[in-house]
Amino acid sequence: MDQKNFFYLHCVLRLAIIILVAEILAMLLFDVTGLEDSLSQLAEAVLDGVLLVTLSSYPLYLFVYKPILKSFKKDQQQIEMLAEALQGAGESVIITRPDGEIVYVNQAFSDVTGYSQQEAIGGNPNMLQSGKQDRHFYERMWASIKSKGQWKGELWNKRKSGELYPEALDVRSIPDEDGNTKFLVGVFSDLTEQKRVENALLQTQKLEAVGTLVGGVAHNFNNLLAAISGKAYVAQVKAKKSGAPDAVIENLDDIQTLSFDASHLVKQLLAFARESQHDKENITLAAALRDAVATAQIGIPEDIEVKLDLSSEPMTIFADQTHIKQAIINLVNNARDAVRSSVVKAIHIRLYPSQPENCCDRGACHIHCKNIACLEIQDTGTGINSSDLDKVFEPFFTTKEVGQGTGLGLSTAHGIITSHNGSIHVRSTFSKGSTFKVCLPLAESDQTEVTTASKTPVQVSHSGTILVADDAIEVRKTVASVLESFGHHVIQASDGIDAIEKFYAHQHEISLVISDIVMPRMDGVDSVLEMRKTYPELPVIFMTGYDAPKEKTQKILDNETSMLLNKPFKTAELSKLVNKLINRNG
Known part of the structure; x- marks a missing residue:
């Protein structure tokens, strides 16, 4: 027996006891006064009823009516509180009969769907159907409600205005004493803003993935552009020496310009796809x-x-x-x-x-x-x-x-x-x-x-022996050709380890190292740090086809003998840095 039923049983017992006691007192009063001998049967019955009411009224009020009234007011307050809570809830609430007739909706329901409470009550939830879910979807939903008494999931519904919106729906069956469905209660949330944020975050993740892809493509693409622009410069120098037509020289100059324009497009992609310096x-x-x-x-x-x-x-x-x-x-x-x-x-x-x-x-x-x-x-x-x-x-x-x-x-x-x-x-x-x-x-x-x-002629003040390390063979050969055209002697290395071996074989001759940062087996930064164990003041120009990793370069680019050159680079930029570092030692 639950607490509520026990309370009412207790009140009934109090009622019976109070009436019994009142009746006993009335009978004693008749005996003491002898009224039952002097009154007719009807008068005696009326007087007995009056005495019974008089004697039991206050105890009944005090011990039966007042507790029941207090319990009723408490229940009423709880009902009002729950009604206000439902009405003011942030989530939309809808209550229907088993046949689908709507008997209650709260204010949040009206705010989300556009249907007022008067329009919704008496209607059917199918007025919200968007058409995005097929018949089998709803069959599975009702099968779950009948078997488990609950269904929870996401679906698309339609507002009164015709706008479709996503929602998270939780439907529960409220059974009666016999276990049959008495009401269906649905609570749903509008997921429009959540989906918008999720889509935006998904786009951000896509951009991060694109950034990673573009970073790899940029490195290889800029290597190609560096080789193209460098070869165009070497060809232009040879064309001028051989007296080639001006049109040929102009075309070679255009090739260099187009190479740098293409590199600029890659930088734009990097800037859009991910954060870059x-x-x-x-x-x-x-x-x-x-x-x-x-x-x-x-x-x-x-x-x-x-x-x-x-x-x-x-x-x-x-x-x-x-x-x-x-x-x-x-x-x-x-x-x-x-x-x-x-x-x-x-x-x-x-x-x-x-x-x-x-x-x-x-x-x-x-x-x-x-x-x-x-x-x-x-x-x-x-x-x-x-x-x-x-x-x-x-x-x-x-x-x-x-x-x-x-x-x-x-x-x-x-x-x-x-x-x-x-x-x-x-x-x-x-x-x-x-x-x-x-x-x-x-x-x-x-x-x-x-x-x-960019039109200033390349000036070379001192020549020297330069170690060029790059795993891209065309870039390495092109940079070597450009440097040789400046009058320098060039030693080529295919990666960081090869560069270290070449350096130790010619360490007394090498006046400058030009190294790509990202290379197989050992990268350029680590190989230069190894070389500087022998020659701490070794001048270095680092080349990169995309933004250099901060954790790699911050420990070495602070040195005044270390420079950074982004691929593709103009020959004038390369010559300026080479002259600056070689002349520093010469």
């Missing part, structure tokens, strides 16, 4: 913008018009060229997606110089400099809801459908711009489109020096 330098923003837009247009359909409006004034910024291009590409891609379903599909890109005091967003801008470059990317899309404007730069926030965006594009662009001491703002008008405005501080630059540096 880059150096800031003075760059022409207009040129970077043209390159970024040209890259972005690869993924822009032909029915979208892209208009580029650039000021003729030179605008130089101190920036990481790859990162700035990535930010621009992200903004252009965002504009592309915004106009995809518009009647008028156009993207207008403007670049012009300005001053902070003339900027309409100066109240929210943190830039403190004399001159700025303003970049505006305007689209003819449907615009952004005013409630979403403050969220567009948040990581993982997106207004696109699930699976259509990671929510990282604008947040990445925002991070890049702010890391360059710039600012980015957005204005949007419903049904007319949005404008993203980027402001970057201008820097003084000497473009003449940058432009003419």
